[in-house]
Amino acid sequence: MVTYEVFLKKDGRDEFRHAGALDAANDELALVLARESYARRAEGDRLWVVRREHVIVADDEFVSPNADKPHRHHDGSAVAARRKSLREQGS
Amino acid sequence: MIEVSPGIRSYLLSIADDKHFVGQQHAEWIGVAPFLEEDLAFCSIGQDELGHAALIYELLVGDDDLAIDALAFGRSLDEYRSCWFVEQTYTEWSESLVRHWMFDTADALRWADLGQSSIAELAAIAARVEREEVFHRLHADNLLDALLLDAESSAILRSAASRLAPFALGMFDPVQEEAEAVAEGVVSRPFSESLEAWKQLAEHRFGPLLWGNPPDQAHRTKRSIEFRALLGRMREVIEIDLHAVW
Numbered sequence: 143m144v145t146y147e148v149f150l151k152k153d154g155r156d157e158f159r160h161a162g163a164l165d166a167a168n169d170e171l172a173l174v175l176a177r178e179s180y181a182r183r184a185e186g187d188r189l190w191v192v193r194r195e196h197v198i199v200a201d202d203e204f205v206s207p208n209a210d211k212p213h214r215h216h217d218g219s220a221v222a223a224r225r226k227s228l229r230e231q232g233s
Numbered sequence: 234m235i236e237v238s239p240g241i242r243s244y245l246l247s248i249a250d251d252k253h254f255v256g257q258q259h260a261e262w263i264g265v266a267p268f269l270e271e272d273l274a275f276c277s278i279g280q281d282e283l284g285h286a287a288l289i290y291e292l293l294v295g296d297d298d299l300a301i302d303a304l305a306f307g308r309s310l311d312e313y314r315s316c317w318f319v320e321q322t323y324t325e326w327s328e329s330l331v332r333h334w335m336f337d338t339a340d341a342l343r344w345a346d347l348g349q350s351s352i353a354e355l356a357a358i359a360a361r362v363e364r365e366e367v368f369h370r371l372h373a374d375n376l377l378d379a380l381l382l383d384a385e386s387s388a389i390l391r392s393a394a395s396r397l398a399p400f401a402l403g404m405f406d407p408v409q410e411e412a413e414a415v416a417e418g419v420v421s422r423p424f425s426e427s428l429e430a431w432k433q434l435a436e437h438r439f440g441p442l443l444w445g446n447p448p449d450q451a452h453r454t455k456r457s458i459e460f461r462a463l464l465g466r467m468r469e470v471i472e473i474d475l476h477a478v479w
Contacts, residue, residue: 164270167379174372178274
């Protein structure tokens with residue numbers, strides 16, 4: 143048996159989203175089983191299955207440093223505070 | 234809802250009852266099929282079969298749920314028109330899978346003869362059924378393709394196919410009123426004319442089979458020993474309170 147990841151997309155602009163995973167004997171059965179397991183009530187109208195072994199997985203260490211970069215969070219509050227301060231000084 | 238003669242009604246019931254009971258048999262694998270994905274797929278297919286049966290019942294009695302239930306679950310045993318093949322409860326997965334393939338390949342031949350039916354509503358149902366049955370056959374064929382490559386699985390499946398073969402012949406045993414249905418153009422030809430083609434498909438799939446004789450189901454007027462228990466399971470909830478309103 144091969145493990146597959148299942149992705150579904152609804153009609154319209156929604157992107158493909160991960161729906162779940164399943165085991166199947168081959169690619170065609172994976173599509174049949176995905177259709178009946180994840181799209182049986184028309185949860186999506188487009189379907190991808192991807193062999194899990196074909197997913198390229200990044201190491202945790204490769205991704206995790208980005209969790210400590212507050213300078214990449216642009217909520218604008220620092221700039222707004224500075225402009226407010228300058229306005230008050232000018233008035 | 235359509236008005237038909239008792240003979241045509243009997244003919245239509247034979248198609249619906251086969252679908253109804255094979256759907257029930259498939260659905261009883263919920264939770265106990267060999268693996269989760271197959272569990273879901275097989276029961277979804279069973280649910281489709283129940284849906285197809287309901288379309289024909291609705292054709293006969295209209296869209297009133299109670300009337301459909303009465304027809305589906307409330308007839309006396311001798312009023313059902315199923316073949317014995319769908320009345321058998323198989324507790325071996327191999328037998329259920331083989332029946333799935335045998336029933337769906339035969340059923341495809343039967344519905345092909347209904348596509349030009351003189352009953353327009355039935356022809357429309359035939360088109361809808363085929364749209365869904367394509368996937369049922371894809372499922373059965375793919376699973377068998379995979380399993381028949383394995384020597385042990387292949388031996389189990391071929392043995393099951395030989396045990397089931399005589400019962401499967403009963404699918405082609407029509408109700409007596411089939412001749413009336415052919416004469417009136419409800420169906421283009423007797424189902425038995427598809428038998429040889431179907432046997433070739435079955436032997437191509439499973440190898441030579443010991444066909445034996447079909448069961449003595451008297452043109453579907455007699456029920457098999459297993460039927461009473463099957464109907465009992467199907468009526469289990471409704472019989473808790475026959476007058477309950479849901």
